[in-house]
Amino acid sequence: MQKFDVIVVGGGMVGASVALSLAEQGLTIAVIEKQQPSHVDDSAPYNLRVSAISLGSEQLLKQLDVWQHIVSQRHAPYRKLAIWESDYSYTEFDAASISQPHLGHIIENHVIQHAIWQKLSGHNNVQLFVGESVTALVQDNKQCNIQLSNSEHMSAKLLLAADGAHSTIRQLANIGTTGWDYQQSAMLINVETEYEQQDITWQYMTPQGPRAFLPLQHNQASLVWYDSPDKIKQLLSLNNQQLTDAVEATFPSRLGKVSVIDKGAFPLTRRHANRYSQGRVVLLGDAAHTINPLAGQGVNIGFKDVKALVEHIVSAIAEGKPWDNKDVLKGYERARRTDNLLMMSAMDAFYFGFKHPSGVVKLLRNAGLAIANKAPVIKEQALKYACGL
Ligand SMILES: Cc1cc2nc3c(=O)[nH]c(=O)nc-3n(C[C@H](O)[C@H](O)[C@H](O)COP(=O)(O)OP(=O)(O)OC[C@H]3O[C@@H](n4cnc5c(N)ncnc54)[C@H](O)[C@@H]3O)c2cc1C
Known part of the structure; x- marks a missing residue:
């Protein structure tokens, strides 16, 4: 059985970035991703899945040293953001008003994922398991044990679920959700x-x-x-x-x-996990929350989850405390749950306010x-x- 410090299930934008952040701290990491990340080809038509990447997310991607790689591919910066229902209510926001050169960039999701995977694959302390998913999960007070679809077994101190909105790990860990279909x-x-x-x-x-x-x-x-x-x-x-x-x-x-x-x-669909951790299993990104995409915040709040979890783990390591215990995971949840709920509720107020006849x-x-x-x-x-x- 292979042993790791951390197993990350789901190597999308959120899973890959948390795996890379923790690998850079010297932890041993397994990434389990069921689909081969798609090849990036600038001459192919644009992929339909694009995201508005905020300045906050740009900072994280710069810290991970993948931003240059991303912006060397196709991307479109935007300096202004406008919203209106009638000519009278036209409202425009400008990056200059907050002394920034731009408000964000529109980037294909797979370009971001690919850039992070490139960097991940250069780390000796990272093992990538592509084409695999998790079929069983058992945890005790020391570790999580999982079985992969190829029957391989592995264990880790923490299991991070970044396997998206329909997270298998969330279900295997018996974490419920609340939400509704819009x-x-x-x-x-x-x-x-x-x-x-x-x-x-x-x-x-x-x-x-x-x-x-x-x-x-x-x-x-x-x-x-x-x-x-x-x-x-x-x-x-x-x-x-x-x-x-x-x-x-x-x-x-x-x-x-x-x-x-x-x-x-x-x-x-709006979905919010009832808790962000259960024992040694931790949820991040869409596995923890899906939000109405109308203001393009989904992956941006997922990247904020990554920053918060990594900060809590890094400060525990720096203070010589255990980095895989309840206090760290509770700190992460405290840092993120209210903020995510606020953003989800703001989007809903906006959505229902504009839908009202x-x-x-x-x-x-x-x-x-x-x-x-x-x-x-x-x-x-x-x-x-x-x-x-
Ligand atoms: C129409 C639309 C527009 C959007 N626009 C924006 C936007 O402009 N800005 C923004 O910030 N957000 C936007 N979002 C939201 C954004 O796409 C998501 O928040 C983001 O993709 C979540 O990233 P993630 O890594 O958490 O999950 P995902 O992107 O879902 O990645 C999950 C990964 O896990 C893998 N996986 C799944 N199950 C398993 C398993 N059992 N085992 C192993 N691997 C598994 C998948 O293959 C995938 O690679 C939009 C969403 C929609 C629907």
């Missing part, structure tokens, strides 16, 4: 645009859900069309030309002419946006929070 889906549509690359990301709010624009490199963009599952199902059945027509008829005219390249859809609520939300637009201090604070600063 009865809405998000359709991701990659398009070629008439306009040159832009440095703004925007959201036009409609009663059916937001219509969002995320810039990609050159004349390309990622659009997000939020709507009822039935409507999204109908849109998915259209061919690219028909969908192009539907986009141009529904998105605001500032989008200009577009041509659909690729499309896909995801149901929206009442004319009075519409008046209030538009007035709220208009007031916020003219209140620099509120805007600055909201922007810093969204940027993870």
